[in-house]
Amino acid sequence: MQTDSCDETMTRPDSDRYAEILSSGAPLLDVRAPIEFSQGAFPGAINIPLMEDEERHKVGTRYKQAGQDSAIKLGHELVNGHVKAARVAKWVEFARKNPDGYLYCFRGGLRSRISQQWLAEAGIPYPKIIGGYKAMRGFLLEQLTNGIAQSQFILIAGFTGCGKTEVIKNLTATIDLEKLAHHRGSSFGKHASDQPTQIDFDNSLAITFMRLHAKQFKRIALEDESRLIGRCALPIPLREAMLSSPVVWVEESHASRVERILHDYVEDLGSQFASKLGADAGFVAFGQRLLESLQNVYKRLGGERHARLQTLMQQALQVQAQTGAIDAHREWIRPLLTEYYDPMYEHQREGKAS
Secondary structure, eight states, X not given: OOOOTTGGGGGOOOBOXXXXXXXXXXXEEEOSOXXXXXXXXXXXXXXXXXXXXXXXXXXXXXXXHHOHXXXXXXXXXHSOHHHHHHHHHXXXXXXXXXXXXXXXXXXXXXXXXXXXHHHHHTTOOOOBBTTHHHXXXXXXXXXXXXXXXXXXXXXXXXXXXXXXXXXXXXXXSEEOHHHHHTBOSSTTOBOSSOOOOHHHHHHHHHHHHHHHHHTTXXXXXXXXXXXXXTTEEOOHHHHHHHHTSOEEEOOOOHHHHHHHHIIIIIIIHHHHHHHHHOHXXXXXXXXXXXXXXXXXXXXXXXXXXXXXXXXXXXXXXXXXXXHOOOGGGHHHHHHHIIIIIHHHHHHHHHHHHO
């Protein structure tokens, strides 16, 4: 007789072994409302809510007005019949695909118990995370503080386009801060898709520290970043530790840097927008993003240089729209490096050396 892949969940109890759960990348079913999930979650977690935002709001209002019993009753009225069946069906699908996972709500309380009960009624016992999101988030904040304090850092620095990220990828004990922040770290560093929330960034960073320390890596290489990577802020203790860390400077020819920027800021970014929005709308959005990024450094460039680079950029976009060729973009990339990025990084380098 064939055994259902989820039978093994019957032997798995609810768990508060947060380090094991997070370090292993165990599948996580988040049954909180979408608005809660959007404000912060764990890497790889899937949100299949017990209640949608409006339902949660109504139940919360009822709880304040009439107490828990009345709120629970309203919740069952709102999530009933085909609505309940559809949500349970999604949980069942998740559980069958991820028999080694866990579910959680905010505190590991009522919503987790109801979700477990409904899954059990569907024939699939499924464990929850004890203490829920709140407890595991608190654990990660503690791990982040400890991870920073127990590490020594080596910074990989260099001018824009020199390949610092490639160096990071080829080392063993590293944290790719730009990958976690989903941003290339410069004024032109935004991707076509959004960055994580600050909470999500912190959670991912904490888990990365946990995994490195579990392998006994305490000396860690990081790319030399400013306080902000896009909208994601480095934890203050990490930023302070980086300011006093040794620096390895990466050298690369100007021509190679231009080609790397051409690939990252033009070819790759354009492909991202095309995949997201389609070829035509994607190209329009890509062009708008380049011009917007240039506008963001208007004050540093000054009016004359900004106008000159903007004209070169618009001409390159026009050529690309007509022929598909990206070669003309080198004409604004070269002066952007020599007139904006290089002087700025040289100034920062001198400041660190003094």
